[in-house]
Amino acid sequence: MYQYNELDQQIVDERVRQFRDQVQRRLTGKLSEDEFRPLRLMNGLYMQRHAYMLRVAVPYGLLSSQQLRKLGYIAERYDRGFGHFTTRQNIQYNWPELEDVPDILAELASVEMHAIQTSGNCIRNITADPLAGVAADEIEDPRPYCELLRQYSTFHPEFSYLPRKFKIAVTGATQDRAAVAFHDIGVRMVKNEEGEVGYQVIVGGGLGRTPVIGEVIRPFLEKPHLLSYVEAIMRVYNLYGNRDNKYKARIKILVRELGIEEFRRQVEEEWEHFREGAMMVPEEEIARLQSFFPSPDYASDAADDRSFEAHAAENKKFARWLKNNVSAHKVPGYNVVSISLKIPGTPPGDITDQQMYALADLADQYSFGMISATHEQNLVLQDIKNADLFAVWQALEPLKLAWPNIGTLTDQICCPGLDYCSLANASSIPIAESIAQRFDDLDYLYDLGELKLKMSGCINACGHHHVGHIGILGIDKRGQEFYQIMLGGSAMDDASLGQWLGPAIARDEILGAVERLLEAYLVHREEGERFLETYRRLGPEPFKEKVYAQNH
Numbered sequence: 001m002y003q004y005n006e007l008d009q010q011i012v013d014e015r016v017r018q019f020r021d022q023v024q025r026r027l028t029g030k031l032s033e034d035e036f037r038p039l040r041l042m043n044g045l046y047m048q049r050h051a052y053m054l055r056v057a058v059p060y061g062l063l064s065s066q067q068l069r070k071l072g073y074i075a076e077r078y079d080r081g082f083g084h085f086t087t088r089q090n091i092q093y094n095w096p097e098l099e100d101v102p103d104i105l106a107e108l109a110s111v112e113m114h115a116i117q118t119s120g121n122c123i124r125n126i127t128a129d130p131l132a133g134v135a136a137d138e139i140e141d142p143r144p145y146c147e148l149l150r151q152y153s154t155f156h157p158e159f160s161y162l163p164r165k166f167k168i169a170v171t172g173a174t175q176d177r178a179a180v181a182f183h184d185i186g187v188r189m190v191k192n193e194e195g196e197v198g199y200q201v202i203v204g205g206g207l208g209r210t211p212v213i214g215e216v217i218r219p220f221l222e223k224p225h226l227l228s229y230v231e232a233i234m235r236v237y238n239l240y241g242n243r244d245n246k247y248k249a250r251i252k253i254l255v256r257e258l259g260i261e262e263f264r265r266q267v268e269e270e271w272e273h274f275r276e277g278a279m280m281v282p283e284e285e286i287a288r289l290q291s292f293f294p295s296p297d298y299a300s301d302a303a304d305d306r307s308f309e310a311h312a313a314e315n316k317k318f319a320r321w322l323k324n325n326v327s328a329h330k331v332p333g334y335n336v337v338s339i340s341l342k343i344p345g346t347p348p349g350d351i352t353d354q355q356m357y358a359l360a361d362l363a364d365q366y367s368f369g370m371i372s373a374t375h376e377q378n379l380v381l382q383d384i385k386n387a388d389l390f391a392v393w394q395a396l397e398p399l400k401l402a403w404p405n406i407g408t409l410t411d412q413i414c415c416p417g418l419d420y421c422s423l424a425n426a427s428s429i430p431i432a433e434s435i436a437q438r439f440d441d442l443d444y445l446y447d448l449g450e451l452k453l454k455m456s457g458c459i460n461a462c463g464h465h466h467v468g469h470i471g472i473l474g475i476d477k478r479g480q481e482f483y484q485i486m487l488g489g490s491a492m493d494d495a496s497l498g499q500w501l502g503p504a505i506a507r508d509e510i511l512g513a514v515e516r517l518l519e520a521y522l523v524h525r526e527e528g529e530r531f532l533e534t535y536r537r538l539g540p541e542p543f544k545e546k547v548y549a550q551n552h
Contacts (some may be wrong), residue, residue: 001062001370002147002292004112011155012109015116019043020102027099044115045101049422054093054101055118056108058147060128060170061089061373066362068371070111072356078104083356085341085349087413087464088167089127089373090118094420111427116154120161123234123306124155129171129178130374131336133293134382136306136328139189140197142172144289145226148281149187152227159234163241164249166234167206179375179491181205181214182467184251185233192220197328200228203233203263204255207461211497212252215260217267223286228279232271236263296368296383302333305387318393320442326389333386337367338406339379339396344436346400347429348414349377358399366392377415408445408451409518410436411463417457417474418481424457426481426507427476431455434511439518448518451531454489467491469532470517472510481507485517487543488535502544513547 004012019039026036040046044055056071063071066537071091075083078100079093081435086092096104110116117124126146133141153159159166171178172189180186186202199221205214216471221229233251242248278333312319327336339359342348363371363381366388372380384392396402412435415421432455439445454468458475465471467489475482482504489498505513520543525534535543 001064001143002059002150002289003220005546009109009112012112012114012116013106015043015097015114016105016109017084018103019105023098023102031542038120042116043101043105043117044118046119047422048094048416048420049424051095052098052101053420054096054115056091056093056102057118057125058113058114058373059150060092060126060132060143061130061375062132062143062374063151063371064111065114065369065371067111067361068356068360070107070113072353074104076353081354082350082352084347084376084416085248085351085379086377087377087462088118088125089130089375090125091373094416113429119165120160121164121166122160123156123162123166123168125390126150126153127167127169127178127183128373129173129176130228130380131177131374131382132172132372133204134329134331134334134336135173135175135177136330137174138172138330139174139191140172141169141290141293142187142189142294142456144171144286144287145187145189145199146170147289147292148226148285149230152230156245159238162234162238163243164246164251166228166237166251176491176493176495179464179467181465181495182207182211182491183214184237185230186214187226190220193296196222198222201229201233204252204260206250206252207245207464207466208250209459209461210250210252211461211466212256213495213497214252215255217260217264224280224282225275227281228275228277229267229271231274231279232267235270236266271516278449298331298334299382299385302331302387305333305385308386308389312386317397317402317404318390320446321393321402323387324404324408324446325402325406326384329383331383335384335386335389337381337384337389337392338374339381339401340403340405340411340413341378342405342436343400343403344410344440345433347410347419348432349414351379355399355401358395359401362392362395371398371519378411404442405445407450407452409439409448409451410445411452412436413452413454413468415456415458415462421457421462423460424474425459426457426483428455428457428463428474431472431474431510432482434515438511438515448521449530452490453514459541464491465489466497467495467497469530469535470514472514475504483510483513485513485547487517487540488532490532494532499540501540505547516546516549517543 169183182205188200202214367381414432455472456463471486486498
């Protein structure tokens with residue numbers, strides 16, 4: 001993975017020193033809260049409902065075991081013993097004391113981490129396919145290009161005060177696991193007719209109050225032009241984005257108002273001024289960045305060991321985990337192991353300090369010391385040999401990290417909701433926990449098949465409810481918590497936005513409504529059909545009829 005050079009480390013250390021002084025001035029009253037607010041947000045520190053929250057950047061979701069141990073230590077020493085992985089592949093701490101935050105940032109800096117640009121109207125954490133580098137369907141490893149974009153965007157002077165926050169996602173695979181259609185800029189590595197690898201660039205996607213599926217602005221962009229083309233997009237947005245109304249400030253609104261053809265024309269016109277200039281990325285620079293992501297020393301005979309099959313035949317729990325949480329790797333004899341952070345009784349995305357310590361040890365022992373975070377709030381050990389699968393499962397079991405529900409109904413995305421967030425209108429975590437408890441029968445979950453449930457506690461859509469096969473949005477109705485259901489969303493290659501099913505449902509009835517949705521699916525599905533496919537074939541009526549049936 002990328003290593004800081006002397007200048008990188010100096011910059012991050014200096015930021016810690018500056019913020020330490022700013023915090024001290026706030027604590028002594030020399031800075032008011034209004035004066036302190038922009039300073040803390042530049043360092044990823046939010047004020048939530050009950051306490052400060054610190055958001056730590058995890059560039060393109062990649063962590064070393066050393067970094068994960070440090071995150072565990074911070075949770076143990078400065079928080080309440082846990083951290084929370086987000087849909088941006090970052091980690092958040094919900095209970096830091098203000099006076100401790102400079103020490104936390106210093107701890108992060110010691111392992112080449114920070115909280116810079118995890119807030120504010122700037123380019124946020126670059127996200128990527130969590131299987132980058134090992135995916136069986138990968139055209140090319142996107143991580144060097146993610147790192148290129150990270151270095152380009154960090155402290156970029158022109159784009160530090162954009163009209164609104166800005167998010168970029170990158171994938172190098174044929175199957176989209178990075179939700180590129182729902183980012184301000186999405187980058188997909190593709191091949192042209194000559195077999196050359198370049199980028200398809202998507203612009204204007206996003207969720208929130210105005211959900212929009214991004215549009216292709218350039219079908220094929222040659223590798224050397226990545227930075228200059230992104231720069232051209234950013235310049236047009238920075239110049240013409242709405243700065244008077246934050247609800248209309250995202251690039252998706254500008255693209256929609258201009259239309260993709262006019263927006264493309266303006267970007268291409270701007271690009272012509274400098275496309276062949278200093279922003280061209282030379283092959284040597286790409287090679288330099290690629291050198292930070294070398295292929296591990298894979299065993300050539302790993303595929304010969306099939307001992308896991310005998311273990312699976314003898315152990316039903318291991319067999320379930322193997323089927324649901326283990327997926328294909330590009331190297332024969334190796335496997336991708338997904339670790340569910342959707343454990344019954346635990347808020348989705350939460351992980352304890354002890355679990356982080358133990359996972360770091362497992363990564364060192366079995367996975368070349370690396371861990372990836374997913375935008376679905378789970379973790380991944382990317383490089384597990386056939387011979388080690390059973391041992392890894394045995395180690396995960398007592399940690400409560402071997403729950404075999406990846407891709408099922410209870411593998412939910414969920415925002416913090418009223419438990420933490422000052423913007424929320426309704427609870428999310430208690431509803432997610434209730435769903436996990438109600439639908440804890442694994443055989444039933446497996447029979448339902450792939451089913452993505454995503455839930456937000458307010459219209460800002462941090463839980464991505466618009467792109468859930470089942471989306472749930474919490475709202476406030478005269479001081480009471482209600483929930484709206486939408487169906488038919490997807491953040492994958494078949495990107496779509498869900499549609500509202502009907503009137504909002506009271507909190508004490510939402511579990512029953514989900515249960516009836518699933519009953520309708522089981523009645524109407526055809527053999528082998530996923531929930532999303534059944535919904536698209538039949539439309540909302542059979543589901544609406546079941547959910548809102550009288551005398552249910």
